[in-house]
Amino acid sequence: MASRATGGTADAQQGAKRPSQARTPQLERGRARVASLLAAGARVFAEKGYDAATMTQIAAEAGASIGSLYQFFPTKVLLAEALHGEQRVRLAGMLDKLGGDARKLSAADLADRVFAVMAEFLMLHPAYTTLVERRDVDPQRKRESRAQMENRIADLLAQTTPPLPRGRPQVIAVVIIELMKAIVTISTYEEDAMRAAAINELRVMLKTYLRAVCNAIRV
Amino acid sequence: MASRATGGTADAQQGAKRPSQARTPQLERGRARVASLLAAGARVFAEKGYDAATMTQIAAEAGASIGSLYQFFPTKVLLAEALHGEQRVRLAGMLDKLGGDARKLSAADLADRVFAVMAEFLMLHPAYTTLVERRDVDPQRKRESRAQMENRIADLLAQTTPPLPRGRPQVIAVVIIELMKAIVTISTYEEDAMRAAAINELRVMLKTYLRAVCNAIRV
Amino acid sequence: MASRATGGTADAQQGAKRPSQARTPQLERGRARVASLLAAGARVFAEKGYDAATMTQIAAEAGASIGSLYQFFPTKVLLAEALHGEQRVRLAGMLDKLGGDARKLSAADLADRVFAVMAEFLMLHPAYTTLVERRDVDPQRKRESRAQMENRIADLLAQTTPPLPRGRPQVIAVVIIELMKAIVTISTYEEDAMRAAAINELRVMLKTYLRAVCNAIRV
Amino acid sequence: MASRATGGTADAQQGAKRPSQARTPQLERGRARVASLLAAGARVFAEKGYDAATMTQIAAEAGASIGSLYQFFPTKVLLAEALHGEQRVRLAGMLDKLGGDARKLSAADLADRVFAVMAEFLMLHPAYTTLVERRDVDPQRKRESRAQMENRIADLLAQTTPPLPRGRPQVIAVVIIELMKAIVTISTYEEDAMRAAAINELRVMLKTYLRAVCNAIRV
DNA sequence: TATGAATGAGAGTTCATTCAT
DNA sequence: CATGAATGAACTCTCATTCAT
CATH class of the missing domain: 1.10.357 (Tetracycline Repressor; domain 2)
Structure with a gap:
């Protein structure tokens, strides 16, 4: 791809519309997912602190794949904010x-x-x-x-x-x-x-x- | 990040002496170094917090090389403890x-x-x-x-x-x-x-x- | 760490001084590395195009570790620019x-x-x-x-x-x-x-x- | 990126029919869909280039769901080829x-x-x-x-x-x-x-x- | 068919730590 | 002791593609 962020940062300027909001689920299944992701996030953040908490662990704790986590919370920050x-x-x-x-x-x-x-x-x-x-x-x-x-x-x-x-x-x-x-x-x-x-x-x-x-x- | 692992080249758990104490400098020059390293550490930890502070930045802020920093504080934890x-x-x-x-x-x-x-x-x-x-x-x-x-x-x-x-x-x-x-x-x-x-x-x-x-x- | 880029994008605002220049090597060894990294970059970019070229492959092609590559070229973009x-x-x-x-x-x-x-x-x-x-x-x-x-x-x-x-x-x-x-x-x-x-x-x-x-x- | 791999859940190379042709729509509705998908594809490819264009954005731009896009163009390559x-x-x-x-x-x-x-x-x-x-x-x-x-x-x-x-x-x-x-x-x-x-x-x-x-x- | 959630390999990047000079 | 290069595990994030409803 032409411009990748980040894994980390280093994005160019293009109108890549990096989302600034957690995506709202449409289906019931999605709502359940979001709930369990938030719960997992809460647990992991509480246990390890923000920095040491990893998205991978949160996803695992929620029984979801990493992709699933990012589907709803496109950023670690966004997840934290949603939870907060x-x-x-x-x-x-x-x-x-x-x-x-x-x-x-x-x-x-x-x-x-x-x-x-x-x-x-x-x-x-x-x-x-x-x-x-x-x-x-x-x-x-x-x-x-x-x-x-x-x-x-x-x-x-x-x-x-x-x-x-x-x-x-x-x-x-x-x-x-x-x-x-x-x-x-x-x-x-x-x-x-x-x-x-x-x-x-x-x-x-x-x-x-x-x-x-x-x-x-x-x- | 979740307290980064050992890093570096092949480590193995041989009798490799991982020091658990900050080294005490022998020369006068060394004492000055240690002082400025501690000062730099204090500044950086204060500004960014423990996790976000990097050994590299601390060394730079002290005007020392990363190698020099590790000479006296073989570990980020040890530096923090010494400072504390x-x-x-x-x-x-x-x-x-x-x-x-x-x-x-x-x-x-x-x-x-x-x-x-x-x-x-x-x-x-x-x-x-x-x-x-x-x-x-x-x-x-x-x-x-x-x-x-x-x-x-x-x-x-x-x-x-x-x-x-x-x-x-x-x-x-x-x-x-x-x-x-x-x-x-x-x-x-x-x-x-x-x-x-x-x-x-x-x-x-x-x-x-x-x-x-x-x-x-x-x- | 408090703020990580990217892996991807998603950095906050802090004065993390993300470098905008390729680091210049000080030692002879470093100069050699940079040369071989540039050469590898040239080869891979030519073969696959910018997007499809991966930093991992470039490092491998240069016989260097990924960390070594990033030591001198903190960004794929910067590598491309240096080469260009x-x-x-x-x-x-x-x-x-x-x-x-x-x-x-x-x-x-x-x-x-x-x-x-x-x-x-x-x-x-x-x-x-x-x-x-x-x-x-x-x-x-x-x-x-x-x-x-x-x-x-x-x-x-x-x-x-x-x-x-x-x-x-x-x-x-x-x-x-x-x-x-x-x-x-x-x-x-x-x-x-x-x-x-x-x-x-x-x-x-x-x-x-x-x-x-x-x-x-x-x- | 280096032409992303297959993705999706366990794929295996069973007799799983990976279509090599864009599916031809049967209904009138389908024809309209295809047209707007192609148009969206054209727009996005032109704007971002092939690599940086994402199937998700194309679907969105066409007012269709990602699933719908894949219904007619089972592959990004196929979409590009159809368009071409x-x-x-x-x-x-x-x-x-x-x-x-x-x-x-x-x-x-x-x-x-x-x-x-x-x-x-x-x-x-x-x-x-x-x-x-x-x-x-x-x-x-x-x-x-x-x-x-x-x-x-x-x-x-x-x-x-x-x-x-x-x-x-x-x-x-x-x-x-x-x-x-x-x-x-x-x-x-x-x-x-x-x-x-x-x-x-x-x-x-x-x-x-x-x-x-x-x-x-x-x- | 349409929709939207799910998946996971893989990409860029970071940084504590080690080592050769 | 000092310096700066080398290393690589681990991290965040992306996106083509598949699947359940």
Whole structure:
């Protein structure tokens, strides 16, 4: 062929329309494939990290041929993005369920629930942090998707009773998200006792703090 | 990539001595080389991450040939470990300087200082987290070096006045370390205002919490 | 690794400095390698055409490993360009030798010599046309290198005695070059008699024509 | 690429009937399909060249599925051949229309008409040269189809008044065909003025030459 | 027949590591 | 010790072709 990419890179300029989207399957069979490919991707990314995960292994893990994988995800990046997107939607959904109760709760109690939700989510989708932290995404995109998650949490926090001081929900959302990452890290620790203790410590720290913040405004 | 295999010409597993230690230079010239190689490694690891950093680039960045690099660091892993080791020593040194004042301070105030020290250190050595988080180190080693750092901080915390409840210093050390990672992450955010605010928020949260913990035992 | 090209295409944005030049060898050994790689490239490109030629085959033909090939020519395109460049220089050199006699000759006679030179060159470097015609070079470059060759020939034609009419040398240069390509094509015909006859026919046609053009201006 | 291998699932060389002919459609619908597939093929081959053209793109361009394409053209080669065949028939038809006037014309004037006809044809069917020059056709076939075209033109030339010397029509046919290829190449040049000038130059050169040849025999 | 998923050999390319000079 | 060439397994990605529905 006249111009091949890449295997690797080194493409010329021609209008080769390199796809920038995962292909959507038309048939039921295709939908099943996509699902199992995403699942396999999630497993492998979680286990090895983005870089060390190989497309070959992902295909194998999905019981598909490499060609089949590329049929739907024309690029490793695209696969990662599709997976990341899907998981973000899922997490968003779980958080949105908290919306109803938000105004009946104090920030501290809401934080507890958010914590619980996120912990459950991360248990279910251990690839999430790996995907969030990928080094080769352009900062713009990265910022946007971070902002989206932050806003969702900030919105919840803004509704609590008693209310948090102006502007705080946004910052606290950042804090919560970062604490979650810490929890993921800690989850990999091997000493069971310490692991539980440390995770609880983070939870309590946050609660204590939020209570203090609320009290501060009351006076 | 999945930790590239041995490479090179016919290797075989003869008694071929694969060194497991970075070679120590004999001559003065060698010491300078090693220093610039480590510096280059630090720069490249920080910029690209462990996987994407290539030995070739590191050598080039150090103004050395690839052969020269391998003379002193017979393996990418060994280079990373040497670097990591050096940086850990450095951080330990900086923390140890806090030892003298520890017993004159409350846990909250000590935390502030620890924060400051670590922030400075991480500014100087941005490769540190990358090296700490490398996925391909065996958990044993990982746990050990983590423990070492934790103990150092726990020891400091144990000396504060008023004292923290039994057992807490160890857990809180974990918390502090994780918060530092969060700070590193946040440092890469682009919105200046939010970045500063979030970092401060973490600091204040920790202080507030430590104060509460101290008060709790007093009563 | 964080970002891999291609194997294929699909690189991100990072400053991965993908080289755009063939590396120049430093040692004698390297120079020899490069020579044999270029020779192998020439052979394979000539035999199979650019697309069908594989880097693997070229390396094998040169008695080198694939890695060795890529050490000096980081891209198939770069190899082709290096080869093309080298051959253009060679052809230019051969044509320049005609410069001395140009003003002693009529256009028709000069054309004969140019023909002879190019025929010899193309016999020696059968990959030339393949490289010239590569579809994936940007038109800008293509135009430039064509112009260069044209000018060289036009300059020669401009010096003939009697002189050609103004402006004609440039157009005639184009004609000559295209006739050469025709000759290359015809050279692959299998019927010996026809092949020789056709090639001669082209030569005579050109001469006849140039004579007519010269006469036209004389009157 | 080096004419990609068989592909597909376990093939084996059983009595598996690999068709060597494009299937002829039975239904009206089929005929329309075939037409649009051929048209798409022509477009894509012309744009990208044979190697870089993909069956997938051709199918897409025809608004058909890849399966549908293979239904009628079980092989890329077969598609190319079908297309080539069709175009040859078309060109032959256009040339045959000149037959009536051939004996009223001089070779020079006939050449002009042949030129005009071929130029029109190539404008309409830009894939033609690509298909003619395909490197992977066996020389036997190549020679045959070339000969066919040459004969057709030689036959026309043989009828001109005054007649060309014995044997010349055949050689001159070769010359004309090659000149046409040159014109195709030149047509892609970007400098409008030079393009027109060069094309005209070729035309005039041929006429001048043919006139000279005729005169030569007359004497 | 039409559709779209499935297949897998093979291509370009990378990079840790080794070796000759 | 330094240098730079050599090596090759492994990786991402492509595309002709086949097959199930």
